[in-house]
Amino acid sequence: MVDHPLIAALPAPLRDRVTSATMKDGRATVVLDVAGLDPRQREQAEAAVTQRVGAAAGVNEVRVILTAERKARRIVAVGSGKGGVGKSTLTANLAVALHRMGHKVGLVDADIYGPSQPTILGNQGVRPEAREDKLVPVASAVGVPVLSMGHLVKPGQAIAWRGPMAGNALSQLIDAHWGDAELLLVDLPPGTGDVQLTMLQKFKPAGAVLVSTPQDLALIDAARAGQLFDQAGVPVIGLVENMAGYACPHCGEISDPFGAGGVEEAARRLELPFLGRIPLDLAIRQGSDSGQPPAAGDGAIAEPFRAIAAKLAAWLAKTS
Numbered sequence: 001m002v003d004h005p006l007i008a009a010l011p012a013p014l015r016d017r018v019t020s021a022t023m024k025d026g027r028a029t030v031v032l033d034v035a036g037l038d039p040r041q042r043e044q045a046e047a048a049v050t051q052r053v054g055a056a057a058g059v060n061e062v063r064v065i066l067t068a069e070r071k072a073r074r075i076v077a078v079g080s081g082k083g084g085v086g087k088s089t090l091t092a093n094l095a096v097a098l099h100r101m102g103h104k105v106g107l108v109d110a111d112i113y114g115p116s117q118p119t120i121l122g123n124q125g126v127r128p129e130a131r132e133d134k135l136v137p138v139a140s141a142v143g144v145p146v147l148s149m150g151h152l153v154k155p156g157q158a159i160a161w162r163g164p165m166a167g168n169a170l171s172q173l174i175d176a177h178w179g180d181a182e183l184l185l186v187d188l189p190p191g192t193g194d195v196q197l198t199m200l201q202k203f204k205p206a207g208a209v210l211v212s213t214p215q216d217l218a219l220i221d222a223a224r225a226g227q228l229f230d231q232a233g234v235p236v237i238g239l240v241e242n243m244a245g246y247a248c249p250h251c252g253e254i255s256d257p258f259g260a261g262g263v264e265e266a267a268r269r270l271e272l273p274f275l276g277r278i279p280l281d282l283a284i285r286q287g288s289d290s291g292q293p294p295a296a297g298d299g300a301i302a303e304p305f306r307a308i309a310a311k312l313a314a315w316l317a318k319t320s
């Protein structure tokens with residue numbers, strides 16, 4: 001951080017962005033890092049520096065130089081072969097876990113036919129603003145900004161998108177004012193249709209995470225979804241098994257309503273990494289229904305999400 005009397009009058013968030021401040025013959029030169037600010041915020045920041053520094057003793061002229069050294073933003077898609085396997089739950093909790101690990105992450109709910117992220121992240125009913133023809137993501141109490149079709153249509157309103165329209169809707173969610181987010185997690189619609197293809201072709205995610213239950217049918221569908229990513233040249237980062245091992249809330253006995261270990265086995269067969277297993281736990285459903293994703297808490301139920309998030313972060317670091 002730069003410490004110079006010239007910038008003493010700036011508000012702290014702006015002062016933190018100053019990377020150099022010099023003064024010569026009454027002329028102040030201030031270099032400002034505006035990474036992550038949208039055009040309007042940049043203008044405001046520049047105007048504030050010009051005015052406040054210009055008011056300092058002995059300053060006749062102010063030059064403000066704007067720089068932005070932001071790292072390129074990467075996209076990770078979370079997909080599943082079929083619906084209801086917990087893809088949205090996993091995406092939200094991974095985003096929260098990554099945020100808590102210090103990553104700058106945003107969440108796109110591309111499940112435009114059945115958007116559930118506003119419910120999971122507890123910001124349903126909030127309308128995103130638009131600025132310069134682009135949407136501004138909606139903040140959430142768990143620190144992850146999110147954009148979802150659920151924020152744009154009335155709750156319960158049926159959406160009957162046709163292919164191209166769906167693709168456009170998705171583009172608006174991704175091509176938004178994501179500020180300093182370095183990673184976008186995209187909750188894809190289930191299956192292997194047009195929307196998924198548009199997404200993969202147009203936005204070229206760095207990689208994809210596939211989620212499945214241990215059931216045979218879900219596994220076969222997951223394998224099909226894997227082929228979709230393969231065709232599009234998007235590497236599959238790994239497979240996640242959800243709803244494995246049910247701990248009875250009364251006696252604590254673990255049972256496996258959908259079987260267990262099947263996804264790990266399938267990952268081995270498909271020669272894909274296995275990222276981890278999330279148990280079937282009532283607390284996960286209750287948390288998701290009430291806008292409190294379990295990864296935001298410190299209970300044991302946050303742990304499997306954290307462990308998978310750590311593997312995802314390691315993959316991203318390795319491939320950056």
Ligand SMILES: Nc1ncnc2c1ncn2[C@@H]1O[C@H](COP(=O)(O)OP(=O)(O)OP(=O)(O)O)[C@@H](O)[C@H]1O
Pocket residue numbers: 080082083084085086087088089090111114116189190242243244278279280281282284285286288289
């Ligand atoms: N591990 C889990 N334990 C208990 N409930 C879970 C678990 N994972 C998901 N659920 C619950 O299962 C339901 C379906 O999950 P979710 O909406 O995440 O699935 P999905 O694959 O995104 O479905 P869709 O694609 O149809 O939206 C939700 O009610 C969710 O709370």
